Amino acid sequence: MARALINIPPKAKRGEIITIRTLISHHMETGFRYTTTGTQIPRDIITTFVATYNGEEIFRADLFPAIAANPFITFTTVATESGTIALSWSGDNGFAATEQVQITVE
Amino acid sequence: MRRAVLFAAMLAVIGSLARASDLPPDKQRSSYQDMAPATRAMQDADTDNPAMLWVLDGEALWQTKAGNAGRACADCHGDAKQSMRGTAARHPAFDEKLNAPVNLEGRINICRTEQQQTAPLPYESKELLALSAYVALQSRGLPIESRDPRLEPAISAGRAEFMRRQGQLNLGCVHCHDQRFGEKLAGSTIPQGHPNGYPIYRLEWQTLGSLQRRLRNCLTGMRADNYPLGSPELVALETYLMRRARGMTVESPAVRP
Amino acid sequence: MTLTCKHDEIGAPKASRRDALRLIGAAAVGSTFATLRIQPLSASPAEMRTALERITDGKPVTAGRVKLEIPPLVENGNTVPITVTVESAMTAADHVRAIHVVTEKNPQPNVISCRLGPRAGRAMVSTRCRLSDTQNVIALAEMSDGSFWSDSVSVIITLGACLEDLI
Numbered sequence: 094m095a096r097a098l099i100n101i102p103p104k105a106k107r108g109e110i111i112t113i114r115t116l117i118s119h120h121m122e123t124g125f126r127y128t129t130t131g132t133q134i135p136r137d138i139i140t141t142f143v144a145t146y147n148g149e150e151i152f153r154a155d156l157f158p159a160i161a162a163n164p165f166i167t168f169t170t171v172a173t174e175s176g177t178i179a180l181s182w183s184g185d186n187g188f189a190a191t192e193q194v195q196i197t198v199e
Numbered sequence: 200m201r202r203a204v205l206f207a208a209m210l211a212v213i214g215s216l217a218r219a220s221d222l223p224p225d226k227q228r229s230s231y232q233d234m235a236p237a238t239r240a241m242q243d244a245d246t247d248n249p250a251m252l253w254v255l256d257g258e259a260l261w262q263t264k265a266g267n268a269g270r271a272c273a274d275c276h277g278d279a280k281q282s283m284r285g286t287a288a289r290h291p292a293f294d295e296k297l298n299a300p301v302n303l304e305g306r307i308n309i310c311r312t313e314q315q316q317t318a319p320l321p322y323e324s325k326e327l328l329a330l331s332a333y334v335a336l337q338s339r340g341l342p343i344e345s346r347d348p349r350l351e352p353a354i355s356a357g358r359a360e361f362m363r364r365q366g367q368l369n370l371g372c373v374h375c376h377d378q379r380f381g382e383k384l385a386g387s388t389i390p391q392g393h394p395n396g397y398p399i400y401r402l403e404w405q406t407l408g409s410l411q412r413r414l415r416n417c418l419t420g421m422r423a424d425n426y427p428l429g430s431p432e433l434v435a436l437e438t439y440l441m442r443r444a445r446g447m448t449v450e451s452p453a454v455r456p
Numbered sequence: 457m458t459l460t461c462k463h464d465e466i467g468a469p470k471a472s473r474r475d476a477l478r479l480i481g482a483a484a485v486g487s488t489f490a491t492l493r494i495q496p497l498s499a500s501p502a503e504m505r506t507a508l509e510r511i512t513d514g515k516p517v518t519a520g521r522v523k524l525e526i527p528p529l530v531e532n533g534n535t536v537p538i539t540v541t542v543e544s545a546m547t548a549a550d551h552v553r554a555i556h557v558v559t560e561k562n563p564q565p566n567v568i569s570c571r572l573g574p575r576a577g578r579a580m581v582s583t584r585c586r587l588s589d590t591q592n593v594i595a596l597a598e599m600s601d602g603s604f605w606s607d608s609v610s611v612i613i614t615l616g617a618c619l620e621d622l623i
Contacts (some may be wrong), residue, residue, distance in 0.1 A: 096255050100246035118252045120406070120505035123586075125563045151575045159559065159567040159586045161535040162405035163249040167582035171575055237527050237537045387531070392467025402535035404620075416620040456531035 095119060099180060101194045105172035113144065113152075114131040114167045117182055117190060123158035139184035142166055156184075172198045222377050222391065224273070227447050230390035230455060238402065242454035250332055250400035250452030253325075253407045257333025260326060266317030271332070274313060279337055287335035288342065288449050291438045293349040299431065300353045300438045303331050304409060322428035328407045332398050335451035343395060343449060359438025360432060366423025372436075381448040387456070392417075393444040394437060396453025403456065410437055474482050480547070507565035511596060512604050519524035522607040524557075524603040526531040533587040533613040538567075542579035542605070551577035553597040587613055 100114040117139070136158060138195025152168045159185040168180075175198045181191040230238060241247050261279055269415045276282040291300035294309070299310065307330050308319035320327035345354070361372040375384065376392035383389065397410040404412075411433045418425045424431045479610065508517070522575045525539040551574045557567040567585045587593070594608045 096252045098251055098255065116246070116249055116252060118249075121420070123563070125414060131390050146575070149575075151573075153571040153584075154581075155566075155569040157566040157568065158564060159562050161584040161586050163252060165247065165537075165582070165584045167539075167580075168570070168572065169576050169578045169580055170575040173575070235527055235531050238531055241537070316523070402532035405534050419620055 095182070095188070095190045097180070097182075097192045099191060099192050100193055101196060103180055103195070104148070104197045107172060107198050108173045109176075109194075111168050111172050112167060113139045113180075114165075115142075115180055115192075116163060116165050118163055119182075119184070119188070121156075121158065121160055121162045121164065125158065137185045137188075139164055139182045139188060141183045143181050144170070146170060147174065148161065151178075172196065174198050181196065184189050201437055203433040213217040213278045213425075217440065222443055224446060227393070227444065228329055228391055229393060229395055229447060229450065231396070231450060231453065233388045234454075235456060237395075238456055241272070241400075242450065245373045248400065248452070248454055250407055251452065253332040253398070254336050254452060256325065256329035257331070257336075258329050260325070261333060266311065266315030266377045268314060268316045270312065275310075276410055279408075283337040285338055285341050285344075287331075289335040289344040289347075291350070291353070291434055291441065293347050300350055300434055300435050302410075302434050303334060304411075305329060305429065307334070314326050319393050321369055323347065323409060323412055328409065331409065332407060336337045337451070339451055341449050343444050343447050345438075350438055350442075353435045353438040354442045355439075356432075357435035357437070357442075360436050361439055366418065366421035368374070368421050368423075369444060370421050372417065392440070394440045395444055395447045396450040398451065398454065399453045401455050405450065410440075460582065479573045501560050504558055504565040506595070508596065511554075511556050511558075511569070511598075515602070515604055517596065517604040517606050519606055519608070521605040522597045524593065524607040524609050526609050526611055528591060528609070528612065529614045530611055533589070533615075535584050536587050536611070537582065537584050538593070539580065539582040540594075540595040540597075540607075544579045544597075544599070546574050546577055546579060548574050549600070551600045552576075552597050553600055555579065555581050556596040556598075557583075557585065558594050558596065559585075559591055560593070561589045562587065562595050567593075587611060589613055610621060 096118045098116040101153060102111050107109050113198055119139050120137065121139065122137040124134070126134045128134060138158055138160070139156050140155060142154040142164070143150060151170045154166060157165060177193050178193060178196055179193045181189070183189045212441070231242065245251050264271045264274070287303055289300040290306060292306070294301040304322060304327055307327065311317050311319050364371045372392065375389050380391045382391050394410050397413070398407045399413070400407050411428050412435055414433055415425050415428070468584065521543045523541045525541070526536065530536050538557065540555050540557065542555065544550065544552045546552065552572060555570045555572065558565045559567060568583055570581050590612045592608050592610050594606055596604060596606045598604055
């Protein structure tokens with residue numbers, strides 16, 4: 094599975110806005126490039142990123158070839174309750190990756 | 200009389216050219232200092248630095264048993280945080296068996312072939328970059344060392360390579376990186392060309408790369424004949440660059456434009 | 457030459473001498489010539505407008521409330537950090553529904569489209585994008601009342617002089 098680097102504070106106060114920073118290894122091949130012999134290199138990108146908080150979707154992004162390799166996405170959410178924040182990436186050629194992070198809300 | 204003054208002036212110019220060929224330690228400048236704030240921020244926070252993805256891979260590989268010996272790096276070296284501290288800051292290091300300097304990638308591969316009894320990892324492979332990034336991270340913040348007198352022949356050879364004009368552009372490394380650092384080459388600021396952050400995550404590459412990939416990139420830019428990855432010429436150049444950068448702080452794994 | 461190199465890295469097709477020769481070859485053959493279409497190197501501002509219209513469904517877009525942070529002088533177009541923030545209370549009744557980023561000259565105008573809601577607490581998203589050339593980048597926000605707001609930034613991409621062989 095692709096390597097991902099997630100930064101979510103493990104603890105937060107109820108109602109606090111927390112920042113979620115994510116990095117995932119992926120070459121994000123645009124589909125616009127050619128090899129030296131003229132063959133088109135097929136597109137191979139992550140197309141969708143979804144974040145859920147205790148099962149409920151809190152953020153979603155559609156990614157295009159203009160997203161740089163090793164996609165970095167940062168967004169915010171309100172810490173509502175203790176539980177699991179799940180992040181999943183999916184894309185071309187059946188790419189799928191999921192990471193889960195526990196958060197304690199006081 | 201006038202002729203004598205002119206001659207003296209010419210001698211002074213020639214003298215200054217000769218002196219200008221080595222970068223004085225008090226002029227050393229990491230290209231980090233010339234980077235845009237956004238690029239610096241990418242290097243400053245481990246959560247933002249894409250090179251850390253390779254470090255995580257390297258940390259896992261460090262614990263993975265490999266080869267006929269069925270040994271992991273950790274089985275001999277233990278906790279890399281202690282055992283690898285400073286290692287990258289003093290490589291290329293002299294290898295007695297080979298009677299030559301060996302760079303960090305070469306050292307990892309010697310371990311693989313001799314201790315783990317398995318095939319060496321190819322240059323720029325994900326695994327070799329991951330291991331070298333993980334090992335290099337353990338030297339972050341330490342000064343670059345270049346003391347071993349046995350390295351002197353390689354340093355001289357590397358220095359000669361650095362000074363030598365080559366390629367269709369008829370340039371030496373010295374002309375950009377000692378004499379014109381801080382000036383512009385097209386839109387980019389010319390850096391001093393220090394090896395203090397390798398392997399680097401280069402925005403241009405959108406991936407991690409070794410110092411030798413970067414050196415070959417420069418040689419291609421000079422339209423010069425290139426040396427293969429892992430060649431003794433490139434290792435000698437690395438050895439000279441480490442001497443030239445001695446005392447500078449290791450930033451590995453750094454981010455560069 | 458640096459432009460060609462940059463386009464190559466970004467991924468835009470480049471017309472090489474070989475392509476030109478191939479084109480001449482195809483013309484000589486005759487029948488195949490009619491089927492050849494020359495692909496543009498980049499999207500046109502018109503294509504960007506089309507992309508924007510697809511997002512807004514033709515609704516008017518007002519400049520304001522959106523802030524697109526992007527370095528005015530980019531060191532390398534292959535990895536450009538961008539942050540979009542939108543002024544919004546982010547309540548159930550009044551929030552940002554979506555944030556989009558589009559470009560003028562990339563091979564394809566879309567960069568990213570994000571869906572968010574009141575649970576975000578703040579309308580903010582950061583990512584890193586590829587910009588093939590000096591151009592305008594537009595951030596667009598869709599509000600819960602259906603209105604669209606935008607910010608546009610003109611970005612200069614500096615190009616390096618040294619290229620690298622493909623490895």
